[in-house]
Amino acid sequence: MHSLFARASRVDVVGRRLPKSGREAALRRLVVRFGRATPEHLRPGTLAPTYTSKPLVTFRGAPLFGELAVLRWLEVDGWDGVWVDTFHGRKFWRDMPHRSAPVALPTPARALYDRIVAENGGRASGFFDVMAWRGTQTAFVEYKGPGDRVGRNQDAWVEAALAAGVPAADLVIVAADDGGGGGDEDDAMPNEWTVTT
Numbered sequence: 307m308h309s310l311f312a313r314a315s316r317v318d319v320v321g322r323r324l325p326k327s328g329r330e331a332a333l334r335r336l337v338v339r340f341g342r343a344t345p346e347h348l349r350p351g352t353l354a355p356t357y358t359s360k361p362l363v364t365f366r367g368a369p370l371f372g373e374l375a376v377l378r379w380l381e382v383d384g385w386d387g388v389w390v391d392t393f394h395g396r397k398f399w400r401d402m403p404h405r406s407a408p409v410a411l412p413t414p415a416r417a418l419y420d421r422i423v424a425e426n427g428g429r430a431s432g433f434f435d436v437m438a439w440r441g442t443q444t445a446f447v448e449y450k451g452p453g454d455r456v457g458r459n460q461d462a463w464v465e466a467a468l469a470a471g472v473p474a475a476d477l478v479i480v481a482a483d484d485g486g487g488g489g490d491e492d493d494a495m496p497n498e499w500t501v502t503t
Contacts, residue, residue, distance in 0.1 A: 315483055317334060320332070320335045325461050333474060334475070373449045374401065386440065387437055388437055418444055419437065425469045436448075446477050449480050
């Protein structure tokens, strides 16, 4: 994850109170500025409105959804992975949906995915956006674009991932710094995560 960390304008630790245990999980958050794509969205009708309403960012000049840009930066460091698109029916993408088809997870990644879903009561909701693997390590990255909030199911998913054996160090938040000017990045990206020191 060196390339993502190198792009971060700030790295901090954020905490969330977990719903079942009541304990707090401390996760690293990277505030990263991505390039803005032109146009900023896919043309209406290219995909369903739930896709075309998503803002585009750039990775080395190519327009992508933020989740895929995060994946591209991980790939720079030798990771393989997918965008876990839970909102559209548990699909896994390696490229933009209008240019590709969903992919299947490799067997070890699928087993971990299924274990986390089982720990989450059979629900995939709240699953972090990017699942990436390199060697025996699997990491999960949640992408938060400007104005995105933590979903109410996210705390339960974090607790399920930890219960499935995922170390907290392998759960990372990437918050897009929109460069909104003058404000703290937390103002540009309200997210209800508590910053701990």
